[in-house]
Amino acid sequence: MIIKNFSATGFRNIEKCDVTFTPGLNLLHGKNAQGKTNALEGIYIFSRGKSFRAREDGELVGFGKEGFHIRIDYEDKTGEGSLEYSLFGKERQRKRNGYKLKGVSEMLGSFRSVLFYPDNLEIVKGGPEERRSFLNVAISQCYPSYLKCYSDYKKALENRNCLFKFLAKGLYVDKTEIDSWSYSMADYASYIYLMRAEYIKRLAPHAEKILSEISGGAEKIQLVYDSDIEEDIADREAVREEYFKLLLENRDRECAAGVSLFGPHRDDLKIKISGLDSRLYASQGQQRSVVLALKLAEGEVIREMTGEYPVYLFDDVLSELDQRRREYVLSALGDRQIIITSCESEEYERYGANIIEVSGGEYVSAHR
Numbered sequence: 137m138i139i140k141n142f143s144a145t146g147f148r149n150i151e152k153c154d155v156t157f158t159p160g161l162n163l164l165h166g167k168n169a170q171g172k173t174n175a176l177e178g179i180y181i182f183s184r185g186k187s188f189r190a191r192e193d194g195e196l197v198g199f200g201k202e203g204f205h206i207r208i209d210y211e212d213k214t215g216e217g218s219l220e221y222s223l224f225g226k227e228r229q230r231k232r233n234g235y236k237l238k239g240v241s242e243m244l245g246s247f248r249s250v251l252f253y254p255d256n257l258e259i260v261k262g263g264p265e266e267r268r269s270f271l272n273v274a275i276s277q278c279y280p281s282y283l284k285c286y287s288d289y290k291k292a293l294e295n296r297n298c299l300f301k302f303l304a305k306g307l308y309v310d311k312t313e314i315d316s317w318s319y320s321m322a323d324y325a326s327y328i329y330l331m332r333a334e335y336i337k338r339l340a341p342h343a344e345k346i347l348s349e350i351s352g353g354a355e356k357i358q359l360v361y362d363s364d365i366e367e368d369i370a371d372r373e374a375v376r377e378e379y380f381k382l383l384l385e386n387r388d389r390e391c392a393a394g395v396s397l398f399g400p401h402r403d404d405l406k407i408k409i410s411g412l413d414s415r416l417y418a419s420q421g422q423q424r425s426v427v428l429a430l431k432l433a434e435g436e437v438i439r440e441m442t443g444e445y446p447v448y449l450f451d452d453v454l455s456e457l458d459q460r461r462r463e464y465v466l467s468a469l470g471d472r473q474i475i476i477t478s479c480e481s482e483e484y485e486r487y488g489a490n491i492i493e494v495s496g497g498e499y500v501s502a503h504r
């Protein structure tokens with residue numbers, strides 16, 4: 137699929153813009169602090185449901201503005217579409233093709249893109265929450281219902297933890313109430329587990345092939361889903377039973393600990409390179425290659441599941457790759473749509489990029 141246009145008012149440092157993209161390689165080019173990442177951030181909101189770097193949407197409102205409005209026009213194999221998102225005061229509105237949407241889950245799954253930005257190195261270097269977040273965002277684009285289920289799971293988890301806190305304060309808590317939250321948790325957990333297990337199975341062969349290509353066959357990546365479910369179970373009811381059993385059996389231990397010790401909120405995705413845990417042993421160059429392989433693999437899974445490649449958004453990362461890997465990316469992605477940001481333009485000119493000059497929140501295409 138491709139994005140044809142991005143327009144915004146009152147968003148970050150963008151007073152008003154209307155940016156047109158071409159199907160192949162697009163470059164947002166400009167000095168530091170001009171609005172390159174701001175544009176990618178606005179676009180990616182439509183894939184992820186929220187900003188990848190703001191803690192809350194209020195930060196996105198331009199200084200001194202009352203609110204913002206952003207819109208993308210895209211095209212996929214079914215035709216053209218548009219998505220809009222605005223925030224004025226407490227009033228939040230999402231629209232698809234001009235029609236109001238009820239919530240963020242309804243917005244997901246229409247415009248699919250893969251974002252790769254410097255902080256993504258945390259997927260390899262950081263704690264398990266970074267990898268869970270990578271899985272959650274990637275899966276939500278393929279299965280929009282996943283996000284709703286995950287947030288329902290988190291609510292059940294919070295309620296159960298709340299009861300543990302009451303107990304710790306010496307308040308009376310009916311144990312059947314804890315078990316009833318355990319049942320809800322187990323139910324949502326079973327769906328999350330199956331989605332994650334399936335997703336990792338799909339992702340792994342692509343990541344392996346891509347990393348092998350990037351490293352000239354030297355490196356082999358292995359992705360292992362680390363969850364509380366030890367055997368590979370494919371039946372939802374059986375998984376639900378397993379989780380419920382775990383929560384019942386460990387209820388008193390969890391009461392003493394004051395938190396829920398089991399469930400998908402503690403999952404991890406183990407990333408091994410040639411048998412070694414990449415978090416502990418990968419060099420910086422290897423970490424970069426692994427994240428690149430995961431991101432490109434994410435695009436392949438989207439293609440597999442939806443029949444179309446997503447839009448690739450690369451924020452500042454290509455310039456950090458060495459020449460060989462940069463060429464690998466640009467040639468591997470070939471005719472797909474890529475939007476990259478960079479302070480340099482020379483190399484991308486050679487690739488025939490559509491160059492958009494970014495300055496003070498204004499975007500001017502060199503072709504106009």
Ligand code: ATP
Pocket residue numbers: 147148149150166167168169170171172173174175195196197198199452477479494
């Ligand atoms: P770099 O090359 O350094 O990554 P960039 O072009 O990607 O730069 P952006 O991250 O897009 O820069 O930010 C551009 C400017 O937007 C920054 O100067 C920042 O202060 C400003 N900015 C951020 N949030 C807001 C906001 N809510 N209102 C107005 N300006 C903002």
Ligand code: MG
Pocket residue numbers: 172173174451452477
């Ligand atoms: Mg930037």
